[in-house]
Amino acid sequence: xxxxxxxxxxxxxETGTPVTLRCHQTENHRYMYWYRQDPGxxxxxxxxxxxxxxxxxxxxxxxxxxxxxxxxxxxxTLESATSSQTSVYFCAISxxxxxxxxxxxxxxxxxxxxx
Amino acid sequence: xxxxxxxxxxxxxxxxxxxxxxxxxxxxxxxLQWYRxxxxxxxxxxxxxxxxxxxxxxxxxxxxxxxARKDSSLHITAAQPGDTGLYLCAGAPxxxxxxxxxxxxxxxxxP
Numbered sequence: 001x002x003x004x005x006x007x008x009x010x011x012x013x014e015t016g017t018p019v020t021l022r023c024h025q026t027e028n029h030r031y032m033y034w035y036r037q038d039p040g041x042x043x044x045x046x047x048x049x050x051x052x053x054x055x056x057x058x059x060x061x062x063x064x065x066x067x068x069x070x071x072x073x074x075x076x077t078l079e080s081a082t083s084s085q086t087s088v089y090f091c092a093i094s095x096x097x098x099x100x101x102x103x104x105x106x107x108x109x110x111x112x113x114x115x
Numbered sequence: 116x117x118x119x120x121x122x123x124x125x126x127x128x129x130x131x132x133x134x135x136x137x138x139x140x141x142x143x144x145x146x147l148q149w150y151r152x153x154x155x156x157x158x159x160x161x162x163x164x165x166x167x168x169x170x171x172x173x174x175x176x177x178x179x180x181x182x183a184r185k186d187s188s189l190h191i192t193a194a195q196p197g198d199t200g201l202y203l204c205a206g207a208p209x210x211x212x213x214x215x216x217x218x219x220x221x222x223x224x225x226p
Contacts, residue, residue, distance in 0.1 A: 004157075033213075035216075040124075040218055041218060042119075042203060042216040042217055042218040042219055043158070043203070043205075043216040044216075045213055045214075048213065058213065090157050090158075092157075101146055101163065101165060101207075102146070102207055102214075103148070103160060103163060104148070104160070104205070104214060105160065106150075106157030106158050106159075107157050108155075108156055108157050109155070109156070109157050
């Protein structure tokens with residue numbers, strides 16, 4: 001358990017409305033990630049953060065923005081939700097061993113439905 | 116773009132049978148991880164393999180990393196209903212690069 005929580009766990013919204021998902025971690029990890037998971041596509045990286053106010057785009061970043069004003073919180077915002085953004089969203093953190101080996105741990109997910 | 120393929124996509128077997136699922140790529144990875152995901156939950160790490168040819172065992176699960184570090188397999192002996200879930204492989208391309216995930220193998224073990 002890497003101390004990762006996500007909120008809300010479920011959300012239904014309408015096309016065109018803004019939506020913000022929150023990821024909270026309790027163990028001071030530097031790296032945090034937002035993924036979406038869709039059938040047949042596995043997990044695809046949306047955005048990631050390598051420190052407070054340091055973020056970068058992932059593979060499927062269009063239509064999403066992120067913010068990280070504190071180490072423990074990483075927010076994902078859909079400025080104007082579309083039906084194609086209906087998905088399950090996972091937050092993750094990564095740990096690095098002394099040998100440089102990275103391991104990712106995931107939160108429980110947020111299921112988002114855009115009508 | 117580095118890609119990971121997994122096969123089979125779906126697998127339904129009877130309790131007690133053995134099975135193998137595969138994770139393949141044309142790219143080399145510095146390490147590869149296997150996760151299991153149950154419905155409504157996030158992926159949970161099972162194992163990380165790092166060295167080409169490495170074999171790791173976790174009770175009835177055996178993980179192997181290919182010699183060239185481009186592929187991996189997961190073998191389950193005497194599968195049980197509790198093994199049911201989505202098995203994901205993820206490759207770490209190298210230092211400072213993000214993980215790449217395969218699409219997963221959905222396993223159903225029937226009692």
